Amino acid sequence: MLRIAIQKSGRLSEDSLKLIKECGISFINSSLKLKTESTNFPLEILYLRDDDIPGYVADGVADIGIVGENVLVEEGMQHLAVEQLGFSKCRLSLAVPKGDNYQDISDLNGKNIATSYPKLLQAYLSEKGVEAHIHTISGSVEIAPSIGLADAICDIVSSGSTLISNGLKEVERVFKSQAVLIANKELSEEKRQILEKLLFRIHAVQRAQR
Numbered sequence: 001m002l003r004i005a006i007q008k009s010g011r012l013s014e015d016s017l018k019l020i021k022e023c024g025i026s027f028i029n030s031s032l033k034l035k036t037e038s039t040n041f042p043l044e045i046l047y048l049r050d051d052d053i054p055g056y057v058a059d060g061v062a063d064i065g066i067v068g069e070n071v072l073v074e075e076g077m078q079h080l081a082v083e084q085l086g087f088s089k090c091r092l093s094l095a096v097p098k099g100d101n102y103q104d105i106s107d108l109n110g111k112n113i114a115t116s117y118p119k120l121l122q123a124y125l126s127e128k129g130v131e132a133h134i135h136t137i138s139g140s141v142e143i144a145p146s147i148g149l150a151d152a153i154c155d156i157v158s159s160g161s162t163l164i165s166n167g168l169k170e171v172e173r174v175f176k177s178q179a180v181l182i183a184n185k186e187l188s189e190e191k192r193q194i195l196e197k198l199l200f201r202i203h204a205v206q207r208a209q210r
């Protein structure tokens with residue numbers, strides 16, 4: 001039996017479940033359960049917070065997982081990556097209030113920036129030679145400017161509607177992301193074989209979609 005961790009609720013949840021189903025893997029889907037077992041493939045699904053998935057896979061609590069590259073790279077867990085999955089594409093962007101007269105990145109010198117991705121943001125700012133104060137918060141980042149917590153934000157943008165509804169405009173793209181399959185480094189031979197079977201099915205699904 002192989003254990004896969006996927007996001008419980010959020011941008012990746014639906015696409016992750018869809019991929020598993022397209023692989024012909026059936027399971028009883030109860031939104032209240034945090035764990036389900038497939039009825040026709042040796043796979044157990046754990047529903048977790050996306051931020052927790054790389055750590056659980058690194059520790060072997062889950063054998064494999066589906067997570068955004070944004071979370072994986074922020075947590076310094078790139079070594080767990082097996083392959084990019086081509087869905088849940090998004091970007092990590094800097095945004096400012098839409099009325100701001102933003103010219104270029106140097107405008108962010110000395111400013112307060114709220115984000116859940118301090119490492120990715122710091123790397124980008126350093127590369128651009130900008131010194132700003134990074135304020136790390138775990139969620140609802142987009143409201144930070146309107147409540148006076150920050151001058152700018154750095155968060156995930158997909159459709160862009162969260163930015164618009166919070167009166168913000170995207171000004172810099174920091175990182176491009178998509179869903180990635182990750183795996184524990186020390187899988188048993190039995191688990192490795194199940195993963196091979198799963199990858200074979202994933203590749204067939206991907207080929208059919210091209």
Ligand code: PRP
Pocket residue numbers: 010011012050139155156157158159160161162163
């Ligand atoms: C991101 C981000 C926004 C939303 C943006 O959250 O924090 O809330 O997606 O999407 P939009 O541009 O389509 O409006 P994410 O799903 O990554 O969840 P999390 O931050 O709660 O983990």
Ligand code: MG
Pocket residue numbers: 049050051
């Ligand atoms: Mg999250």
Ligand code: ZN
Pocket residue numbers: 133134135136
């Ligand atoms: Zn701070």
